[in-house]
Amino acid sequence: MKQILCMASEPWSTSLPGRTQQLISRLRDTQVLYFSPAQSTRDQAFRQKGRQVRPNVTVYTLPPILFPIPERYRFFFGRAWNRASHFIQEAAARKGFVEPLLWTTHPRQIHLLDRLEYGALVYDCDKAWDGLPPHWEGSLAQAADVVFAASPQLADRLSPCSSNIALLPNGINLPLFQPSNPRPDPLPGVTAPIFGWCGAIRAGLDLSPVLLAAQARPDWGFLLLGPVESENPFLHRLDKLSNVFLPGARPATEVPDWLYRCDVLLDLLREDRPYDDVVSPRLYEYLATGKPVVTMQWPGQVEQFPDVVYNAHDPDEFITLCAHALEEAPGFSHRRMDRAAAAAWPRRVEEVERILTTAGLL
Numbered sequence: 336m337k338q339i340l341c342m343a344s345e346p347w348s349t350s351l352p353g354r355t356q357q358l359i360s361r362l363r364d365t366q367v368l369y370f371s372p373a374q375s376t377r378d379q380a381f382r383q384k385g386r387q388v389r390p391n392v393t394v395y396t397l398p399p400i401l402f403p404i405p406e407r408y409r410f411f412f413g414r415a416w417n418r419a420s421h422f423i424q425e426a427a428a429r430k431g432f433v434e435p436l437l438w439t440t441h442p443r444q445i446h447l448l449d450r451l452e453y454g455a456l457v458y459d460c461d462k463a464w465d466g467l468p469p470h471w472e473g474s475l476a477q478a479a480d481v482v483f484a485a486s487p488q489l490a491d492r493l494s495p496c497s498s499n500i501a502l503l504p505n506g507i508n509l510p511l512f513q514p515s516n517p518r519p520d521p522l523p524g525v526t527a528p529i530f531g532w533c534g535a536i537r538a539g540l541d542l543s544p545v546l547l548a549a550q551a552r553p554d555w556g557f558l559l560l561g562p563v564e565s566e567n568p569f570l571h572r573l574d575k576l577s578n579v580f581l582p583g584a585r586p587a588t589e590v591p592d593w594l595y596r597c598d599v600l601l602d603l604l605r606e607d608r609p610y611d612d613v614v615s616p617r618l619y620e621y622l623a624t625g626k627p628v629v630t631m632q633w634p635g636q637v638e639q640f641p642d643v644v645y646n647a648h649d650p651d652e653f654i655t656l657c658a659h660a661l662e663e664a665p666g667f668s669h670r671r672m673d674r675a676a677a678a679a680w681p682r683r684v685e686e687v688e689r690i691l692t693t694a695g696l697l
Contacts, residue, residue, distance in 0.1 A: 336364050336365060336366050336391075336521075336647070337364060337365045337366070337435075337436060337697050338366050338367075338430075338432045338433070338435035338436065339362070339365050339366070339367045339368070339436045339438055340368050340370070340423065340427060340432065340435045340436070340437050340438065340441060340451070340453065341353045341355065341359050341367055341368065341369045341437055341438040341531060342369065342438065342439045342441070342444045342447065342596050343356070343369055343370060343371045343372070343439075344372065344439070344440045344441040345371065345372075346371040346372075346374065346396075347369060347371055347386075347388060347394045349386055349388075350586065350587050352508070353507075354459075354461050354485075354505055354616075355438075355440050355459065356369075356507070357506060357680045357684075358381065358459070358518070358680070358683065358687060359388055359392070359438065360392055360686055361680060362679060362684060362687070362697075363688065364697075365391055365697075366391050366430070366432075367389075367391055367392045368391065368393050368423075368424075368426055368427060368430060368435075369384070369388075369392055369394045369395070369397065369407070370393065370395050370396075370397050370423060371395070371396055371397065372396075372400075373396055373397055373398065373399040374396075374397045375399065375409055375426055376592075376650075377399070378396065378399050378510040378631045380396035381395070381396045381397055381398045381422060383396070385426060394428070395422075395426055397422060397423075398417050398418050398419060398422055400415045400416070400418075400419060401493075404606075408483065413468065414447075415451060416446040416447065417450060419447065420447055420450035420451055420496075421453060421678070423447070424451065424452070427452075431482035433452055434453060434454030435454060436450065436453065436454065436455045436456075436457065436691075437451060437453035437455070437456045438458070438459065439456065439457065439458050439459070439479070440460075440461070441459075441464070442457050442464050442465065442467050442468075442471035442472035442475055443471060443492070444475065445471045445472075445474050445475040445478075445534060448460040448475075448478055451578050453621065455480045455696045456478055456479045456480050457477055457479060457480065457481050457482075457483070457691070457696070458479040458481075458482045458483070459482075459483040459503070460472075460476075460482065460483065460484050460485065460489050460493060460506065461485040461489075461613065461616070462485070462489075462613060463488075463489065463492065463611070463612075465604075466633060470582055471488070471494070471687065472496075473493075473495075473496045473498075476493045476496035476497045477496045479499070480694060480696060481499050481501065481690060481691060481694055481696065482499060482500055482501070483500075483501050483502075483503040483687070484500055484501070484503065485503060485504055485505055485613045485614075486502075486504065486509075486611075486612045486613040486614070487612060488610075488611075488612040488613075489503065489612075489613065489666040489672060490502055492549065500552070501686075501690050503683060503686060503687065504613075504614050504678065504683075505613065505614055505615065505616050505619065505678070505683075506616065506619065506622055506678045506679060506680040506682070506683040507616055507675055507678050507679055507680065508622055508679075508680060509623060509675065509676060509680075511587070511588070511590075511591060512591050512594070512620055512623035512624060512675070513623070514595075514624075514625075518591075518592050519592055519598055520596060521582070521589070521592055521593050521641045522556075522580065522596055522617075522697065525556055526557055526633055527554060527555055527556040527578065528556065528598040528609075529555075529556045529557070529558050529580075529596060529597045529598050529599075529659060530545075530548070530555060530557050530558070530597065530598065530599045530600075530601055530629075530662055531555070531557075531558035531559075531560060531593065531596070531597035531599070531600050531601060532545070532557075532558065532559050532560065532561075532588060532600075532601045532602075532603060532685045533560045533561055533594060533600075533617060533621075534560075534561045534615075534617050535550075535562050535564045536559060536561055536562065536563045536567055536570065537559050537561075537564050537567065537605065537607075537615075538565040538566055538567050538568075538605075539565075539567055539602075539605045539606040539607035539608070540567055540609070541569075541603055541604045541605065541606055541631070542559075542567060542569035542570065542573060542603065542607055543569055544603065544631055544647070544650040544653040544654075545557055545559070545569070545579075545601070545603070546569050546572055546573055547574065547650045547653075547654065548650075548653060548654045548657060549573065549576050549578055549650075550576070550653070552574075552578075552653055552657075553577075553578050554578075555578060555657075556579075556580065556591065557573075557576075557578060557579045557580065558579050558580045558582070558596075558597060558690050559573070559579065559580070559581050560582055560583075560585060560590070560593050561583075561584055562583060562584035563581075563583070563614075567687075570571055591620075592675075594621065594624050595624055595626075597626060598626070598627075598661060599626060599627045599628070599629060599657060599660045599661055600624070600626050600627070600628045600629075601628075601629055601630070602615070602618055602621065602628065602629070602630035602631065603630075603631050604616065604631045604632075604633065609633060610633050610635075610636055612636070612637065614639055614678075616671055617680050618623070618630070618639070618640075618644075619675050619678045620675075621671075622640070622643065622644075622671040622672065622674045622675040622678075623671075623672060623675035623676075624671075624672075625659035625667075625668030625669065625672045626643065626668070626671075627645065627663050627667070627672050628640075628643070628644045628660070628671070629644075629645040629646075629647060629653065629656050629657050629659070630644055630645070630646050630647065631647055631653060632646045632647065634648065641672060642670070643667055643670050643671045643674060645657075645659065645660050
């Protein structure tokens with residue numbers, strides 16, 4: 336049974352498992368110690384015993400790191416990472432880990448490499464880590480036996496640092512979004528066609544196409560499902576419109592009901608992630624419903640799934656494509672669902688296992 340030390344960049348979640356959790360928890364014949372970062376400098380969860388969340392997965396919270404500590408303050412910088420590495424080594428020793436596979440997910444984890452004992456190294460890159468010293472990620476990719484990249488752009492970015500890069504897009508928890516009848520109606524009494532977005536409403540989420548469409552087409556309804564995490568400049572005006580629905584966050588188990596309630600699903604741009612070519616789990620969830628999907632694209636961006644997704648490049652085209660999507664001829668739904676099925680997390684894990692086995696790491 337292969338032993339894995341997983342350095343996650345997010346906490347373990349029972350309701351919204353992220354990419355790392357989806358991959359690690361599905362690897363067969365493995366024993367995993369999953370280390371998540373502290374949620375604040377006062378987080379004392381590291382004092383608790385590890386939680387066994389799967390028969391083969393134990394979860395720990397690392398001691399808080401006052402991050403970012405500039406590297407020039409070598410004493411404090413080194414002491415913080417020494418504390419984290421000692422915590423990891425002690426947990427690994429209690430579980431009898433010997434030369435485990437070290438699974439990393441964040442450039443800052445480069446500072447653990449010289450402080451931990453491991454037999455092989457994987458770096459899973461699922462986003463562009465802008466704002467960090469570039470040599471952190473470059474050194475991590477260079478040291479890794481295998482690098483997984485969530486998009487072609489990320490793979491190109493890391494290619495000067497590694498010749499062992501494998502493309503591994505995001506995936507979907509497919510059973511949650513399988514068609515089922517009957518489904519509850521979360522918008523009873525609403526007869527207008529519904530155009531829906533699902534996800535956190537952050538300050539950088541560009542809602543201008545939705546505002547323009549909602550103002551131009553009062554006979555259409557627009558659903559913005561998700562938590563409002565920070566002030567968005569368009570949200571106040573949208574909230575005043577009678578054809579815009581803002582139900583807030585909903586449990587993950589209810590999200591499919593809301594998506595199936597929509598006639599067309601929307602994917603929008605984030606100003607803080609220009610030209611991001613990582614396919615979000617959200618888009619795979621949309622495809623799983625078979626519903627028409629209209630997305631906004633950056634100028635010059637390569638279109639994602641052009642055969643099953645309507646890609647708009649400006650707000651006026653967005654409205655036009657929304658109208659086309661609403662009148663779509665039958666036959667595309669199954670093609671979208673096939674795209675989603677191909678991205679199911681078990682299939683992604685099969686690819687991971689094949690690559691790591693070929694490399695002699697599993």
